[in-house]
Structure formats: structure tokens, C-alpha cells
Amino acid sequence: MKQLSTNDTNFTQAFAAILSQRENNTSSVSEQVREILTEIRHKGDTALFAYTQQFDKVAISETTLRVKDTEILDAWNSLSSSLREALILAAQRIESFHKTQIPENIKYTDQAGVLLGMKWLPLDAVGLYVPGGKAAYPSSVLMNAIPAKVAGVKRMAMCVPTPAGQLNPLVLAAAKQAGVTEIYRVGGAQAIGAMAYGTKSIAPVDRIVGPGNAYVAEAKRQVFGYVGIDSIAGPSEVVIIADAQNSPQHIAMDLLAQAEHDEMAQSILMTDDESFAKQVIEEVYKTLIDLPRAAIAKTSWENHGAVIIVKNWQEALELVNQIAPEHLELMVEHPKTLFEGVRHAGSVFMGHLCPEAIGDYVAGPNHVLPTNRTARFASGLSVFDFLKRTTFMETSANSLRRIGPAGVTLAEAEGLHAHAASIALRLKDLDPLP
């Protein structure tokens, strides 16, 4: 863990080091992934089943590839009622928030008499990737599937690897709650290839979303353009701006909640109170010991954690806007005022009583967020990821007369004479003005 103060003489370099240490690089697996994708594309199911045998040590066939409806139902019934109720509450709240994102179509006739507009339409088919094993999170299933459902996507296909045959019933239960029933037990680059190009057993989709390991990320990068993808997820991160009014224990737990994700996760505390910072650091080490994922959290905190003493919140905001964090907690007295100055962040958690974990599960906004400084240009998953826009226009005789000649001039200037003529011919053939 690094301790910095904006007063340090070498602060700029030390802060830059924190920013640059965690870049994603999947190019080392790119050749292997290219080969897998080519095989899937040309050999379909045969290649898909062979890779699944090779990587997941599972023999699957056309008849066992798809998870049966009874398995999904059994998984749902195997949950405790409190867990079922929690999944239902989370799903309802996620659905409710994402419904507020549904955008309006545009349609109007402008002053020149041209009808103009833009129509939002859902994608036909979406592929949801869910990692297997320890990182198989039911909350991620909800967060990926529900926005697609709200957008009006008719077909949602899910791929989840079952290493050594194991499949987390919570993942199946979450899929059921989100309305996903087309689930295949395959994963890795081969699953991405199958969803992108289609095989005999898996019909192709139009966009693939969901997190995965380096192979999955590189496969998504390579199929991008043939299908749509969401952003390439990197390690998760949080910045917490906290005043000394917070319980050090609360803030320490928030830092550790981020750190327990994986060894590459990053937790950064910014505070204006040096003794509060010391208390939090003490609490982190004290609490760490008892966590089931203590080893992961400790590695993350020691390698990537940071505590930065700032002179004031304005200074903190400037640093935040350079980091563009995935998660930002504003644990201060007037979080809304501070929020006004945030230019780049995936999601913001305001006030002493709103830890980031609330947003991971039950608040409603999406927890699939831009990592690794990409909040500079990217956004969390949303209904917009499952919609697309079609623009449209109609010119009348009069409006063509008003705007057509400028079109002819520009087309001629670009040397595109058929473009120009397609407008000019129609202008010529119009009846003379009355």
C-alpha cells in the first residue's frame, strides 16, 4: 500500500505510478485465441466440444450442451427462501431503474420542410457470457440480462463454462429470475466464437456482453465488428473520499470489499485528516485477518492500495478526474455538492450510509462499470447497450428545392458526380414552381 500526500515533493510522479501500473494486456494470448476462433468458425460444434473437453475437462454433446429447464427449476428450488427473496428484490430494483433509461424517439419537420427523425430499436439476439468457478456471480447475471430484457431483446443466450462439470445453482437461479432460459455449458474463447459465428447448436447473436478471463477478453476484441461487444473489463477499483466523521471501521471495510475481488483490484482512500487515515489503515490490517478471502485482499491492498492525504476536496476531485475510477464513494457531509465536480467516474455512492456494495446488488443502477480509467470515455452497462438507432428523413418538392442545391455543390466538390446527379436529376424533373 502506498501512502502519499499532495504535499510530498514527488507527489506527481508517485500518483502517476499508481495510475499506470494496472494496464490490461491480452496480446500475449492473441494468436491462440485467433486459432480457436478460426476452428470454431470452420468446424462449429465439433471444435466447440473438443475445446470444452480440452480446457474444462467435460465431455459434452449436442444433447447435453444446453442446460435443461428442469435443472434451472431445480436450482431455483434449491435456494433458501431468503436468498430467493433477495434475488427477486434485486431483479425488481434493477429492472425498475433500467426502465427509466428507455429513450424517446425523435421525429419532427424542420423549418426547411424536411422530415427528420431517429428511432430506437432493440437488438434481435444477445449473448451473455458468465465466468465459471469462483467468479460465477448471480448478481452479474442479473446486471447483464435485465437491461437486455428491458430494452426489448427477444433472444438472450447465455454461456457458462462448467469446469469439471460444476455449475453454480445460484447462476441458474439468477438466470431464471432475469428471464434467461437458453443456457449453454461452454466457456472461454470457444464460447465467444460460437455465439459470434454460430454453430449447428448455438444460433449466432448480435452482441456479446459479460466479463471473463484474458482469453474471453481477447476473443471479444477479435470478434468485435462482426458482432458488438461491451467494454473489455479490467480489474475493479474504488476511490473513497472520506472525512473524519466516518467510522474508520466502515471505510476500512469498504476498501477491503474492493480488495477482496481479486489480487489486481485497487482501493484508494483520499482524506483530509491524517489521523483518520492512520485509523483506517490500522482497521484494514485488523479486519483483513478474519476475511475468508484474506490472502486475495491482502495482496490487492499491499500491491495496489493507496491512501492519499489531500488539503481539501477540490484537490481530491482533481485527482479523481485523473483516475476516472470505476467506483467513487463520496463519504462527506455534502456529497451532492462534491458530485457536481466529478467529470469521470463509472458510478458514485453518496453519503456515509451508501457503501459501494449497495450498488453491487440492490440499488438498481448497473454494477458492470468501466474499469481501468476507461470512465474517461465509457459508461456502465445499460439499456443503451441493447438498443440501436436508425435515423430517417423525407424531403418534399419544396424542401428538396431548398436544401438540394447545396448537396449538389458539395458532392461535385468531392468529385462524386453520381451523388450530385441523383439530387440534380430530381430537381430538374420537379414541376416548375406554381
Added chain:
Amino acid sequence: MKQLSTNDTNFTQAFAAILSQRENNTSSVSEQVREILTEIRHKGDTALFAYTQQFDKVAISETTLRVKDTEILDAWNSLSSSLREALILAAQRIESFHKTQIPENIKYTDQAGVLLGMKWLPLDAVGLYVPGGKAAYPSSVLMNAIPAKVAGVKRMAMCVPTPAGQLNPLVLAAAKQAGVTEIYRVGGAQAIGAMAYGTKSIAPVDRIVGPGNAYVAEAKRQVFGYVGIDSIAGPSEVVIIADAQNSPQHIAMDLLAQAEHDEMAQSILMTDDESFAKQVIEEVYKTLIDLPRAAIAKTSWENHGAVIIVKNWQEALELVNQIAPEHLELMVEHPKTLFEGVRHAGSVFMGHLCPEAIGDYVAGPNHVLPTNRTARFASGLSVFDFLKRTTFMETSANSLRRIGPAGVTLAEAEGLHAHAASIALRLKDLDPLP
């Protein structure tokens, strides 16, 4: 050119062949691009200037890299007044349409008492790539830069190669009209690398947009994730649904307007009238001869053009939704009714008097559109490409009591105990209910 009828016994296969023949593949240049990007990243300006010497045969330095304001002004003044007026009209109409896209922020307190919201914010800095030479289109400069300006992007940097030192004054004039003044005379993968990673002379940007050759497309694919990119542009295409009420000459010119773009462009006519189809085909060959770009248009039409006889418009719509064309002309009596059934298209041009070229220049909607069947999942360039979303939330004591326990349950089920504890600790420390 292929002539098909939905009555043909082999129609399905013949139609599938039309769909699959034009896939983009940039993987053949991927190693070379990777090397260029690595060099740019590590050696900055030195590598940028060396590649520019090598590929564009131009010696540039720190002092000559950036186009001077006086050069931009001279370019503007060199245009005829009709061309200046056409650029101004086009820019005003593009700006006006894109302003209607600016979305509303969301902010509300829900029934559980949780404050929820989503805020749209502009990107800080955007890079605009403009191809050099014959494909340097001023209209594309307007279409790429104006949505960024409308979104509120403060810094717009443009790169345009100047092979053998040549720079199209129309491009500079369009840049001036769109408000772009930071213009660098570099291109290719090296320009994409410079904008993504930054060099001493070119500050890094957050998102790169604009068309380019295979090297530029592959470079954008490789920097994706480090910065944002727009979609990878493929060859352009149009589908025209036309009844026999159209002038065959008009429709032939519309088909040729698409074909004159490049040899890979695709023009498809769908009509319910066989003799009208014959007349159009005759007109295409008759008109072709006199076009300045006859050779390009002829190759495009012969290799990729198609005329499909359909029984009715419903059949045409089904084919259109399989093609997901970049451009769709509905040259029929009731285009709005037909438009209701369009599920996948980049932009739609309605009625006998609205050729696609109107949208290329002066209608207002963007002409940067999804090619190569990607309208299944992608959209034309818009204000949304230069905005991003930050979600936010705030829980009060009461709302934390209502939704917190479900969060604890889900976090425990996922084995993320610090997540659970970050909520549970706050619930425990709340004052007892009054």
C-alpha cells in the same frame, strides 16, 4: 451484378452469397500495426516522424507537424462563395439535428427512499481521423466533428495524412466550419497510436473516430480499451426498395452513387416489377459510361450489385432485415408504412424525392453509419458517441434498512464477506428505530 427473384429455386443460397461476400478482415496487417503502435508508444514523436517519412514521403518536425491557423484561413478563403455557403448550410443543419439528440439526465427518489440517477457528461478530448488523398471528404469532417462539439467536447484534435505533402483545402475549410483548429499532418496506424498514447507534440485523446484504410482500422481495433473508438467502417452499401412509379433514371443514379464510392461498395435494388428492373439496369449501364469514376462504379456494380424481384414489399422487408443495410431508400408510395417494419438499417431515406445523397451532405442526420450488416447491433455516429454516463445513488437510514439486508444476503451467497460486512456494519450502527 446478380439478378435474383424470390421465386428462384436457389434463392436462399444466392441471397446468402450476397450477404457473406464482403466481410472485413484486417488481421493480415495486425502484426505490422502492433509493431507501429509499440514504436509510437515508446519513442513518441521520433517514431511518428519516421513513419510519416516512410509511408507518406513527407519530412515533418515538431514545428511543421501542426497545420497553422493561417493555412486554415487561407484554405477557407480559397473556396468559391457557393461552396462556402454550402458548407455553412450543411454544418448548420447537422448541428441542428444533433442537438435534438442531447439526452436528459435522470434523478429521482424511489419508493424505498433511495436517491437514484444517471448523469450524461461529455468526453474531455476526442481525436478525429481524416483519410488523405482521394478519400478526403469535407462532409465527413463535418459529420465527425459536429456531434462532438454539440456534446460539449472541449478538445478536438484532427489527424490527416498529407501524402507527398498534399492537403485538401476543402478538408481544412470544413474543419474550420466545424470548430476544429488542432490539426496534425500525420496519418495511418502511427497517427492512431499518437492520439491514443500521446507523444510530446500530440496530447492523448479519450476516443478516436473517423474512417480509414485497413491499417487505420486495425490500429483502432488494437487501441480499443485504452481509448474508445467508433465502429470499424467497412465498404458502403445501399438497398433501394422501388416501385415502378419511379423514374428508372433516378433509381439508376442512386445505385451508381453508392457504386462510385469504391470497388467494394454494394448497391441492391428490390422491386416488384420486372420490366422496371430491366429499365433500371439499362439506365445503369447507359449512365455509367459518362461518370468520372466509371471504372470504380462499374467494378462495384458488376462484382457486388444485385437486383432482386420480390412478390411484395413484405418480402422485401424480410430481406432488408437480414441484410441490415447501412442505407435504405424506400422509394414507394407509402414509405412511412413500410418504415414501420424496418428492424435493422443505419439510415432510411423516404419517398421518390429523397435520394441517399441528401443524407450524405445536407439533411442533418449523420452519414457515418454502420456498414457490413452491423446495423444489427450498431448505430450511426451521434452525440451519444461523445457522451458517457455516470450513475449515482444515496441511501438514507430508512432506505438502507429496507434494501440493505437483501444486499447482505446476496454478498454472503457470493462469498464476498467484506461486501456483506460493509452493509451489515452500517445497519448495526444505525440508531434504533424511533
